[in-house]
Amino acid sequence: xxxxxxxxxxxxxxxxxxxxxxxxxxxxxxxxxxxxxxxxxxxxxxxxxxxxxxxxxxxxxxxxxxxxxxxxxxxxxxxxxxxxxxxxxxxxxxxxxxxxxxxxxxxxxxxxxxxxxxxxxxxxxxxxxxxxxxxxxxxxxxxxxxxxxxxxxxxxxxxxxxxxxxxxxxxxxxxxxxxxxxxxxxxxxxxxxxxxxxxxxxxxxxxxxxxxxxxxxxxxxxxxxxxxxxxxxxxxxxxxxxxxxxxxxxxxxxxxxxxxxxxxxxxxxxxxxxxxxxxxxxxxxxxxxxxxxxxxxxxxxxxxxxxxxxxxxxxxxxxxxxxxxxxxxxxxxxxxxxxxxxxxxxxxxxxxxxxxxxxxxxxxxxxxxxxxxxxxxxxxxxxxxxxxxxxxxxxxxxxxxxxxxxxxxxxxxxxxxxxxxxxxxx
Amino acid sequence: xxxxxxxxxxxxxxxxxxxxxxxxxxxxxxxxxxxxxxxxxxxxxxxxxxxxxxxxxxxxxxxxxxxxxxxxxxxxxxxxxxxxxxxxxxxxxxxxxxxxxxxxxxxxxxxxxxxxxxxxxxxxxxxxxxxxxxxxxxxxxxxxxxxxxxxxxxxxxxxxxxxxxxxxxxxxxxxxxxxxxxxxxxxxxxxxxxxxxxxxxxxxxxxxxxxxxxxxxxxxxxxxxxxxxxxxxxxxxxxxxxxxxxxxxxxxxxxxxxxxxxxxxxxxxxxxxxxxxxxxxxxxxxxxxxxxxxxxxxxxxxxxxxxxxxxxxxxxxx
Numbered sequence: 001x002x003x004x005x006x007x008x009x010x011x012x013x014x015x016x017x018x019x020x021x022x023x024x025x026x027x028x029x030x031x032x033x034x035x036x037x038x039x040x041x042x043x044x045x046x047x048x049x050x051x052x053x054x055x056x057x058x059x060x061x062x063x064x065x066x067x068x069x070x071x072x073x074x075x076x077x078x079x080x081x082x083x084x085x086x087x088x089x090x091x092x093x094x095x096x097x098x099x100x101x102x103x104x105x106x107x108x109x110x111x112x113x114x115x116x117x118x119x120x121x122x123x124x125x126x127x128x129x130x131x132x133x134x135x136x137x138x139x140x141x142x143x144x145x146x147x148x149x150x151x152x153x154x155x156x157x158x159x160x161x162x163x164x165x166x167x168x169x170x171x172x173x174x175x176x177x178x179x180x181x182x183x184x185x186x187x188x189x190x191x192x193x194x195x196x197x198x199x200x201x202x203x204x205x206x207x208x209x210x211x212x213x214x215x216x217x218x219x220x221x222x223x224x225x226x227x228x229x230x231x232x233x234x235x236x237x238x239x240x241x242x243x244x245x246x247x248x249x250x251x252x253x254x255x256x257x258x259x260x261x262x263x264x265x266x267x268x269x270x271x272x273x274x275x276x277x278x279x280x281x282x283x284x285x286x287x288x289x290x291x292x293x294x295x296x297x298x299x300x301x302x303x304x305x306x307x308x309x310x311x312x313x314x315x316x317x318x319x320x321x322x323x324x325x326x327x328x329x330x331x332x333x334x335x336x337x338x339x340x341x342x343x344x345x346x347x348x349x350x351x352x353x354x355x356x357x358x359x360x361x362x363x364x365x366x367x368x369x370x371x372x373x374x375x376x377x378x379x380x381x382x383x384x385x386x387x388x389x390x391x392x393x394x395x396x397x398x399x400x401x402x403x404x405x406x407x408x409x410x411x412x413x414x415x416x417x418x419x420x421x422x423x424x425x426x
Numbered sequence: 427x428x429x430x431x432x433x434x435x436x437x438x439x440x441x442x443x444x445x446x447x448x449x450x451x452x453x454x455x456x457x458x459x460x461x462x463x464x465x466x467x468x469x470x471x472x473x474x475x476x477x478x479x480x481x482x483x484x485x486x487x488x489x490x491x492x493x494x495x496x497x498x499x500x501x502x503x504x505x506x507x508x509x510x511x512x513x514x515x516x517x518x519x520x521x522x523x524x525x526x527x528x529x530x531x532x533x534x535x536x537x538x539x540x541x542x543x544x545x546x547x548x549x550x551x552x553x554x555x556x557x558x559x560x561x562x563x564x565x566x567x568x569x570x571x572x573x574x575x576x577x578x579x580x581x582x583x584x585x586x587x588x589x590x591x592x593x594x595x596x597x598x599x600x601x602x603x604x605x606x607x608x609x610x611x612x613x614x615x616x617x618x619x620x621x622x623x624x625x626x627x628x629x630x631x632x633x634x635x636x637x638x639x640x641x642x643x644x645x646x647x648x649x650x651x652x653x654x655x656x657x658x659x660x661x662x663x664x665x666x667x668x669x670x671x672x673x674x675x676x677x678x679x680x681x682x683x684x685x686x687x688x689x690x691x692x693x694x695x696x697x698x699x700x701x702x703x704x705x706x707x708x709x710x711x712x713x714x715x716x717x718x719x720x721x722x723x724x725x726x727x728x729x730x731x732x733x734x735x736x737x738x739x740x741x742x743x744x
Contacts, residue, residue, distance in 0.1 A: 048708050087704055090664040091562065092654065096454065100701070103450040103581075117560050121660035128580035142561055188551075188560040 039082035040075065042067070042331070043101030045112035045122075047088045051220050051245045055114055055273065055323045059136050060085065061316065062324035062366075063111060065308065066331045076335050077346055088114060091121040098122055102129045108351070111330045113138035114323075116160060116189065120147065123154040132355050134330040137323060139377075144193050144417040146375075153355060155376040157326065159410050161417065163290045164194035164242060166382045166404045167269040168201025174288055174386060175238055175265045180212045182236035184227060184251070186243065187216035194242035194269060200418055204426045212236050217247075224251045228258060237265060244270035249277040256282035272383070275396075276319045280389045283396045287387045294325035294367040295383035297397050305366045319393075322367075329365040329380070333372065336363050375413040379406045433687070440593055444585050452585045453657065458697050459592040460653035465678055465689035466603045467646020472675070473683035474607055475639040476619030477528070480536045480671045481543030484523075485516050485644040487550060487666030489651025494563035494661040495556075505568035505591065508652050516648025517641055524640035528633055531622075540668055547666040562662030565655035584657055592653055599646060600690075606642065607686065615639055676714070679721055682728025691729055 044063055047056030067081045075081055084105045086097040094113075101107045109132045113119040119138025126133035127148075134155040140148040144161050148154060171178065181202065185191025199211055213234040215227050228251070231239055239260070243251060248271035255261060261284045271278065272291030295301070296309050296319045308328075312320040337357035341349035349357075362371035370380040382405075385398030411420045440459075444452050464486055471477045489512035496502040496511060527538045550557040557563060567576060567583065570591050575583050606612055614635050617625040622632050655661050664670065673696070681692025703710040725731055 049711065087708070087710075091660050091662050092457070092658045092665070093704075095658045096457070096701070097704070099453055100450055100705070103453070104448065117562060117662055120561055120564075121658055121662075124580070124659050142558065147564075189554070192554075192559075 038079065040079045041082050041084055041105060041107040042334075043098075043105060043107035043110040043112075044083050044085045045088045045094060045097060045101075045110060046085060047114050049087075049089070051247075052114055054245070055137070055321070056088065058321050058323040059112060059114070059327035061312065062308075062320070062327040063331050065311065066328050070335060076338050077342055077348055079348070088112060088118055091118050094118045095121050095125050098125055098133075099129070102131045107131070109134065109334050109354075111327065111334070112136050113157075116141060119156070123148050123151065123156070126153045127151060129153075130351065132334070132351060132358070134334060134358075136326040136330060143189060144197065144411075149375060149414060151376050153351075155330075155355075155358060155372060156378070158293065158378045158380060158406055159417075160190055161193050161197035162382060162406060162410050163269045163292055163384075164198040164240075165201050165409045165421075166384055166402075167240065167267050167288060167290055168198045168205070169404065169409065170288060170384055170402055171202055171238070171240075171267055172205040175267075178206060178209065178237045178265065180210050180234070180236045181238045181240055182213035182215075182231050182234045183211065183240045184215040184217070184224075184231065184243070185241065186219040186247070188219055190244075191216055191219075191242055195240070197417065197421075198240055198242075198267075198269070200421045204421060204424055219245075219247070221247065222250055224254050227251075228255055228260060231264070232258065232260060238267060239264055240267045240269070241271070242269045244273045246274060246277070248274050252278060253282045256284070261287065269384075272398075273321050273323070275321060276393070278387075278395050280394060280396055283387060285387050285389055285396070287396075288384060289387050289396070289398050291383040291385075291398065292322035293370075293380045293382060294320070294322040295385075295398070295401065296320055297391070298367070298383065298401065302364070302366075302368060304364065305368075308366050320366075325366045325370075325380075326378070329363070329370045329378065332365060333358060333361055333363050333370075337361055373413060377410075377413070379410075381405050382409060436687075437597070441590075444589055449581060449585055452589065453581070454697055454701060456584060456589065456592060456657045457654060458694050459596045460650045461674065461677060461693040461697070462596050462650075462690040463599045463653060464647045464650030464674055465681075465693050466599055467643035467650070468674055469678055469683055469686075469689045470603065470606065470615070470639050470646075471643040472678055473685075473688070474612060474615040474619060475636055477531065477636060477640070478536050478675065479527075479539040479640075479643070480668065480675065481539030481541070482643070482647045482674060483666050483668065483670035484539075484543040484546040485520065485647030486651035486654065486670065486674075487546060487661075487663070488512070488516055488519060489648030489653075490565065490655045490661040490665050491550060491557060491563065492648070493568065493652040493655045494565040497566035497568060498563050503566060503569045503574065504572070505570050505652075505656075508568055509595065509649055512648040512652040513645045516644045520641045520644030524637045524644070528636035528640055540671070543666065543668055543671055547663055547668070550663045550666055557663075560663060562660050565659055565661050567659075568656055580659075588656060595649065595653060599649065603646070604686065611635065611638070676718055678728075679718065680728055682730035682734075684727050685730035685734060688728050688730035695729060 046060045047053055067083055071080050084107055086101055088094050101110050111134050113122055113135040114137045116138050119135050120140055123140040132153050135157050137157045139156045139160055183195045185195050202209055217227060266287040268287060269290045272289055309320060337354050341353040341357040358372050359374055362369055373379050381403045383403055385401040387396040388399045391397045411417045443455055468482055471479055492512040492515050493508040496508050523542050527535055551559055570587050575587055614630045618632050618635055626632050677692040677696045678689040680696055682688030703713055
């Protein structure tokens with residue numbers, strides 16, 4: 001026994017020596033403050049393959065537009081911006097990419113992250129590496145509850161279910177007398193969480209509402225014939241759909257083919273993400289459509305938004321979706337925070353001072369004023385409205401336009417979602 | 427003798443990496459070592475028994491989820507317990523799967539393993555309350571040899587104690603597999619691979635040997651899967667997806683399934699090549715696809731094939 005213990009202690013000593021040597025050799029560890037000359041390296045993580053690739057492309061395009069704009073204006077504190085782009089894929093590989101950006105490329109900040117499955121893994125890594133990470137669209141929620149309530153380095157997106165909550169608030173306003181509701185969403189946490197949140201909110205406004213059908217096809221499915229037949233069979237007054245990618249367009253086409261929305265109201269909480277594919281020929285008027293946090297055709301939109309939409313259309317022949325606003329906000333807020341932390345001396349600040357400057361910071365984004373809450377969650381407006389064909393495009397837009405703030409539609413820091421909704425005074 | 431020297435040099439280089447390589451490259455060695463354990467097992471089935479599995483991500487996922495479940499739900503943080511539990515669960519699940527799969531060979535065996543892999547993938551995706559669904563489960567930092575090491579920064583933990591722990595596990599796994607493939611059991615597997623009918627006439631239980639090889643390979647995959655979890659800190663269903671099974675077959679082909687250390691070399695090259703190509707080209711999957719085609723057509727013995735082919739020529743010169 002004594003021999004065994006002794007051997008174990010010896011082995012632990014060896015392990016400790018290895019750890020010490022390894023730690024000592026970590027000369028490439030990210031520095032708290034970096035040299036204040038040369039380009040500012042900014043890491044960007046974006047999805048480049050699969051159903052979410054268009055979302056990733058939109059975020060990257062907006063970041064590149066921002067970088068070009070800032071560089072033309074002299075950079076950040078006189079330093080030009082250099083983007084280092086890596087791919088967001090599965091959690092394991094993306095964590096490796098994140099570490100590469102920080103440890104190998106020595107970036108000052110990492111922007112991006114769309115899938116919550118991935119960003120749940122990135123959050124703790126950002127905390128460990130001590131480098132600011134500003135997520136475009138990914139949270140650190142499991143389901144609808146926060147896992148990192150007090151992060152230092154991680155800045156997260158709006159809670160995933162906010163668009164469903166906004167839709168739940170607006171449904172009784174636009175669709176009076178709704179008694180039965182069917183729901184369809186992708187079979188993963190986002191689809192399930194949106195459906196549960198929507199139900200919880202709608203029950204607060206319409207106490208006798210019945211949810212008669214719920215369908216969760218796999219993300220990436222392209223044939224909804226059987227689902228649409230089941231929805232018709234349910235004879236629900238309204239269909240709630242939380243699709244956000246090409247499947248929103250596909251179900252719209254297939255629903256139009258059988259005239260689904262001639263007998264049923266429709267709520268598409270997030271389909272504004274693929275808005276310019278929702279052509280008038282198959283997308284009816286009168287649906288509630290969510291554009292998430294930016295509406296490209298906002299009549300009250302700023303000159304910045306109008307310029308961005310114009311240049312985006314000219315370059316890519318598309319109208320920008322909301323992911324552009326997440327990406328622009330992250331990049332621009334980082335710039336403003338660096339300038340704020342630098343103070344009058346304009347000395348390049350340490351990373352810790354930058355994250356402090358980000359807390360509570362409000363800036364002008366593409367969609368208007370956006371800010372970081374003290375617990376590092378984005379605050380902004382959500383744009384939803386009723387689809388209309390009265391526009392100059394070949395796809396639907398929305399009017400009237402409803403603008404709902406996250407101050408109203410997102411659970412406050414530290415609260416539980418369903419307890420919070422149950423406490424509403426309706 | 428030359429082989430032994432090469433192995434010693436390789437092991438020495440891995441052991442010295444934390445002292446000389448950049449932190450990021452040392453971190454990349456962690457998945458390499460985990461995959462190396464997986465592939466040592468997979469190659470028992472592939473290289474020695476002649477059965478190609480397209481479903482071993484099942485066991486990688488099983489091992490990773492075992493660790494995540496134990497650290498998160500059962501509050502068990504000991505990596506020794508996690509590895510033993512992963513190995514035991516891997517064997518337990520492998521027994522019925524192997525019993526069904528090894529009755530078949532070639533494409534039928536491959537398709538059956540793929541089917542079981544996808545059953546497990548669907549299980550972890552759908553049983554949200556147990557597995558966390560698409561969001562997965564956190565794999566909390568495990569203790570090593572009874573030491574919690576929680577106070578250490580995670581990166582220091584990974585490039586220090588965890589690195590050497592993984593290396594020790596890889597060393598033991600390699601030693602164990604070396605003994606297996608050079609035992610009468612290993613010789614029987616090679617006989618079965620080369621001529622199952624003749625093996626049967628010699629009194630070798632073909633199905634029984636394939637069954638044992640499958641279970642052993644599953645144990646290795648589960649242990650490797652458990653080692654993959656801590657560096658990411660979160661396990662998710664993509665670990666069990668069929669493309670992950672495809673990746674480990676690719677690694678085996680890349681290094682060469684006809685050599686004992688071929689798959690280990692394949693894992694190393696795959697990880698570092700992917701790391702480089704991903705940063706340079708957005709369409710890196712195309713490049714990897716083309717590479718796979720080239721290997722299958724021009725270098726069926728993989729990278730190690732070049733080394734073994736050179737040996738007789740070198741010997742002839744001396």
